[in-house]
Amino acid sequence: MAPVAVLVGPPGAGKTTVGEAVAAALGVGFADTDTIIEQRAGKPIPDIFVEDGEPAFRALERTVVAESLAAFDGVLALGGGAIMDESTRKLLREQTVVFLSVELADAIKRVGLGAGRPLLAMNPRATMKFLLEQRRPLYTEVATHTVSTDGREPAEIAPEVAALLRA
Ligand SMILES: Nc1ncnc2c1ncn2[C@@H]1O[C@H](COP(=O)(O)OP(=O)(O)O)[C@@H](O)[C@H]1O
Numbered sequence: 539m540a541p542v543a544v545l546v547g548p549p550g551a552g553k554t555t556v557g558e559a560v561a562a563a564l565g566v567g568f569a570d571t572d573t574i575i576e577q578r579a580g581k582p583i584p585d586i587f588v589e590d591g592e593p594a595f596r597a598l599e600r601t602v603v604a605e606s607l608a609a610f611d612g613v614l615a616l617g618g619g620a621i622m623d624e625s626t627r628k629l630l631r632e633q634t635v636v637f638l639s640v641e642l643a644d645a646i647k648r649v650g651l652g653a654g655r656p657l658l659a660m661n662p663r664a665t666m667k668f669l670l671e672q673r674r675p676l677y678t679e680v681a682t683h684t685v686s687t688d689g690r691e692p693a694e695i696a697p698e699v700a701a702l703l704r705a
Pocket residue numbers: 547548549550551552553554555556618648649687690691692695
């Protein structure tokens with residue numbers, strides 16, 4: 539079993555929002571690894587970062603992503619940093635992976651002051667700029683499809699993603 543598609547991209551790309559709409563359009567299930575992580579940990583992501591530290595979050599994320607890739611057959615959204623892990627990138631080589639791209643201006647507009655995203659809690663703009671530059675090659679490496687989201691609404695992006703998955 540494998541997901542119909544895996545959505546990757548930076549925070550604010552719309553993985554969660556667009557992913558839900560794509561799954562609905564295709565009539566398949568939707569899952570977000572961040573939600574599964576929160577269920578497993580029994581607390582929200584910011585609390586995991588503060589109480590257990592980022593390495594503990596990344597370890598749980600690696601496990602949840604691997605399990606979901608093996609067992610889930612709908613549309614799967616990953617957290618923005620999941621692709622930092624080399625073993626995760628390796629697993630993604632066998633998957634249909636849609637990179638939702640977003641540039642700094644729109645990403646910042648969408649995540650605001652970073653509420654609920656602990657990495658962006660301080661200096662959201664500088665941090666986002668760094669994350670985008672550091673991760674862009676990794677998103678590109680794992681992507682089988684790339685869809686730009688800048689200046690576009692989810693209502694326009696989701697049908698485009700659904701269409702390319704049907705093709
Ligand atoms: N294309 C878009 N245009 C405008 N706002 C968007 C778009 N995609 C997502 N959003 C909004 O941006 C915020 C972050 O979206 P989300 O789906 O959580 O992104 P991700 O999961 O990639 O971090 C949400 O408030 C969402 O409603």
